[in-house]
Amino acid sequence: MTHRERCVHGATPDLVADGVTVRLGDRALLDDVHVHARGGRVTGLLGPNGSGKTTLLHVLAGIRKPNRGTVLVGDVAVRSLSHRRRARTIALVEQHAATTTDLTVRQVVALGRLPHRRMLAGPGSDAGAAVVDDVLDLVGLTDLADRGWTTLSGGERQRAHLARTLAQQPEVLLLDEPTNHLDLGQQLRFLALARELGLTTVAALHDLELATAFCDDVVVLDAGRVRGHGPVGATLTAPLLREVYRVEASLDPHPRLDRDHLVWDGHVEETA
Numbered sequence: 001m002t003h004r005e006r007c008v009h010g011a012t013p014d015l016v017a018d019g020v021t022v023r024l025g026d027r028a029l030l031d032d033v034h035v036h037a038r039g040g041r042v043t044g045l046l047g048p049n050g051s052g053k054t055t056l057l058h059v060l061a062g063i064r065k066p067n068r069g070t071v072l073v074g075d076v077a078v079r080s081l082s083h084r085r086r087a088r089t090i091a092l093v094e095q096h097a098a099t100t101t102d103l104t105v106r107q108v109v110a111l112g113r114l115p116h117r118r119m120l121a122g123p124g125s126d127a128g129a130a131v132v133d134d135v136l137d138l139v140g141l142t143d144l145a146d147r148g149w150t151t152l153s154g155g156e157r158q159r160a161h162l163a164r165t166l167a168q169q170p171e172v173l174l175l176d177e178p179t180n181h182l183d184l185g186q187q188l189r190f191l192a193l194a195r196e197l198g199l200t201t202v203a204a205l206h207d208l209e210l211a212t213a214f215c216d217d218v219v220v221l222d223a224g225r226v227r228g229h230g231p232v233g234a235t236l237t238a239p240l241l242r243e244v245y246r247v248e249a250s251l252d253p254h255p256r257l258d259r260d261h262l263v264w265d266g267h268v269e270e271t272a
């Protein structure tokens, strides 16, 4: 059995947010948001600071109840799933997932097996231990498996959080700014791995160049509304980048690689 077969069930349902509105007092953090993340594809969730990306990820994960609208994974409403079932279906890697614990890296990653506990033969189940070994290997942390969690660097912790999440064997992977703390090589490795897993993935990203290189589709949020949604090249147009990010920029054919890349001139001067 391959890493991927052990780590992934093989099911890659679509994830759909239908008319999601989240209000805080009289302010809409999300306003009638429709998103369709295609099964097995990587969808980038883009938008300026405070545009609602984390709020939407929490709604997609089923941990925040919207005031209106629903989230469907396949044809099932996320909020109708039991906690255990939800944890085996959707996994969220949070932006600042702080964990202070005396546990080792392996023990932290093994926590990802909790939603599968009843299915295991016992505490030392070979199946569960094999999954933990596989995901540690996938993220390149085998050599650090027995280290204390608190001794890890920020980037190593980020990869360990991903490993814990993959140990849940989810069908849908939600990533909140997953490349924070990572050096360029690790950013590229992390996103390449996310693609390779073949899960339905939604990743909030600030780096538009990385989004262009690694995402199949993007959703662009601005002040809680969807301003663009579709394939990267067709969505990240110069007018949209100007209106949403207030930058003069465009996606141009890369001179050497078979893909577009982001070329920016500068920010738009705001007139008083």
Ligand SMILES: Nc1ncnc2c1ncn2[C@@H]1O[C@H](COP(=O)(O)OP(=O)(O)OP(=O)(O)O)[C@@H](O)[C@H]1O
Pocket: 024, 029, 047, 048, 049, 050, 051, 052, 053, 054, 055, 056
């Ligand atoms: N509990 C809260 N109380 C008040 N405002 C909140 C709360 N949670 C979120 N907000 C506001 O909702 C808006 C959206 O926040 P959110 O974290 O979803 O944005 P984001 O796009 O993920 O931002 P960033 O790119 O800066 O991480 C922001 O203006 C934020 O200040």
